[in-house]
Amino acid sequence: MDKKELEKVSDFPLGEENVAFAPYFIGKSYLGLLNDKEVSIHNVTFEPGCRNNWHIHHGGGQILICVGGHGWYQESGKDARLLKSGDVVYIAPEIKHWHGAVSDEAFAHLSLSVPMEGSSNEWLEPVTDEEYNMMPMPIIYSV
Template identity: 40%
Template sequence: MRHIAIPLIFAVSLLFGCQQPAENKLDAIFPQGQKGPAEYFTGNAYNYGLVPMDSTYTTLVGNVYFEPGARSNWHTHPAGQILIITAGKGYHQIEGEPVEVLQKGDVIKCPPNKKHWHGASPDTGMQQMYIVPNTEKGVVNWMEPVSDEQYQNIN
């Protein structure tokens, strides 16, 4: 398990800039952003930073576009995370609980230090806005990939 003080996907987006996708089949409200690293995502996920981490608001806000079939690794957030689904269809799972199906308009609260993952459905991409509060406690702890069996275990 690794603790990342500043999420790597933000660092990558700052270094390489952001690009709008040539073909984004979702009705997206934010640009696609920069591709997340393969060590933290299965498939293609793209981050677009909206509110950078600072000592005044101590909140990180951004958008992630997951292509169909893409998902994050298992991970935790020391102060939790809020997800707002803005387009598409996807999944979310807290360890030990059933997989939840996510659709545009859903709001998910990931409790502090609870191991979870999220990503798109196999045939439809998903865009989510994420809010990570109290960044002074840390941002994210990345863990192992979600297996195909775990991803396909939709009840």
Template identity: 45%
Template sequence: MQIHRKGTHPKAQGDPAYFTGPVEVETLLEAPPPARVRVARVRFAPGARTHWHTHPLGQTLVVLEGVGWVQEEGGPKQEIREGDVVWFPPGVKHWHGAAAHTPMVHLAIQEAQEGQTAHWLEPVSEEQYQG
């Protein structure tokens, strides 16, 4: 058993190669092999968001605070709020982030395949973000 205490997790600013706007990523868990699960708390400033991306084994988001938006390629942008849980199936191109005027915090839960949890793609354009 491992217990990861509050305040002991590494935090980093979101890499501009993967995010638009101010984002903080706090790695909560990277389970040792053979487990593959990884969990992060991600804080998005108003208007901040991921780039388009996919996950080889899917992704679950649990919204902890605020209001955000999610979108799958070809689908409508949808609002998410505190308490909502979002599942993106493996390989589905999508993005997620805060609403334009409200911050948002979520847990991101995904599994690694051959060490990779995501395949990062192009930024979400302002037109796509505003929807």
């Protein structure tokens, strides 16, 4: 997807291609640092179909604030949840989960986390194409 189009997904800066975490994503994502004082805030933008691997936040949770497009969030053992701008997801520590864009639309969320001593991310297996393609085709209404 064209970078200029991705910049329109949200009002927050797109940032740079997320090459440091690329091994943990299927597809291309972008990461824009918004704040690193006390609470870490990043704008994460996913190209259509992009998603991160299953992962766990140890020692501290994460909050996602959806700011553009449509995406998916899924906890292990539960149905995936369709996300839209304005949705907020709290992810408690030690919960195996993944998140990313729907197949035909880019998606952006703000990721908030409080740095805590000993906290870490454990990156796990990818969300396979088979798993991802089992997501229901979202019905998205525009007004």
